[in-house]
Amino acid sequence: MADPTRIWTAALIVIGDEILSGRTQDKNVSQIATWLNVQGIRLREVRVVADDSDAIIESVNILRSRNDYLFTTGGIGPTHDDITVDAIAAALGVAVEVHPQARAMLAGYYETRGGLTDARLRMARVPAGASLIENRMSGAPGIRHGNIFIMAGVPHITAGMLDSLTGTLEGGLPVLSATIGCWVAESEIADLLGAAERAHDGCQIGSYPFFREGRTGANFVVRSTDASALDQCVAALSAALEQGGWPVVPDGI
């Protein structure tokens, strides 16, 4: 039987000059984080690196070895700046090869779209030994090699690849969370929050302040893999806030 206390972790490498230049707002971190939670896997660390082979190799090798899973996004298209497959193959010390099934998928997809050119065939290249991740959105598949999952950079294509992986990865207990909100400056209730966390083993409380409608407020997110501990922590924290004179908004503000 699986160990219920085992924590499964993942890391993500976002590959792309467009994120580091500020031109493009990344959407894959939150998308993949949310998906991983449902699989019972925690996203433990993210790195954003340039389209630079050495930077990709360094981060792939350290992150794949210290996490159960490693995801990458970006750099698997047909153009000269798409170097993810080559860099990951170099990190793994394996050759790059054309995957016959990927080639067949691309040939089918491009049959009525101008044919399979050399540039398009680049999208069938994989680190030797890889399998494919289905992509219903466009012709080019994602790639799995051991515990590495190589995904698209375009968020809705990544979403399709995640769909096809749903339920296939071993994970632990999903992290449950509950949010309550309060129109209070977090500095007023900092001690109360710390005490609530210390009193409830296995629960973490995050405090997220904001300014809205000209007022100061904060949302408190309680996280735990244990539903009953979570409920108790939320109830205790809510009671303490109400008792201090700060009405609680269920589900957050």
Add this chain to the structure above:
Amino acid sequence: MADPTRIWTAALIVIGDEILSGRTQDKNVSQIATWLNVQGIRLREVRVVADDSDAIIESVNILRSRNDYLFTTGGIGPTHDDITVDAIAAALGVAVEVHPQARAMLAGYYETRGGLTDARLRMARVPAGASLIENRMSGAPGIRHGNIFIMAGVPHITAGMLDSLTGTLEGGLPVLSATIGCWVAESEIADLLGAAERAHDGCQIGSYPFFREGRTGANFVVRSTDASALDQCVAALSAALEQGGWPVVPDGI
């Protein structure tokens, strides 16, 4: 005289469980990246780490030593999950102390807001030897220690801190960029793009495909620190695309 070929780099550490859980969409990466470009500094790498002391220490020590500047966002508020100052002090091997000027600023800010409690005084704590970064948005300042800039997590507060740093950091030539768009599948013009980049030293071309209005298109972003090289590259790429039968949309689609 400054070396015009010197490239100044920065790294960013985004600290916060709320980003890794998928709950909060980060906005500081693109905001800081865009601001750095204007200062003539390139954002070379980003890491997102949990509210975890060891993770912060590891990333601070490697990134500060291999970049000209290191920015951090998040974890400098008054609550128990705000551990950035302690972790950075530990990374630097210095003590944590209350900064007298920060204390005075907070005392002034909270004079009419319930007074300076112990929790609020936490926001005056800095790694020993630090100076302050002005924050017009709320009472708590940012912190500078050597080449490390410790900023807020809430994006509009970070924006105010960046404002007060504008023009104060040494940088090189800003990276200029120009975008052109085309209703074409990038796989059709991959060779043309690669050739254009090879023909123009000091220019990088990024290709960013999309699907909109039921059609396939891509934007091509040319980047260079040399305005004339940039113009020539954009002109040559535009001519090549037009010649291939793909009308170019200036400034992108």
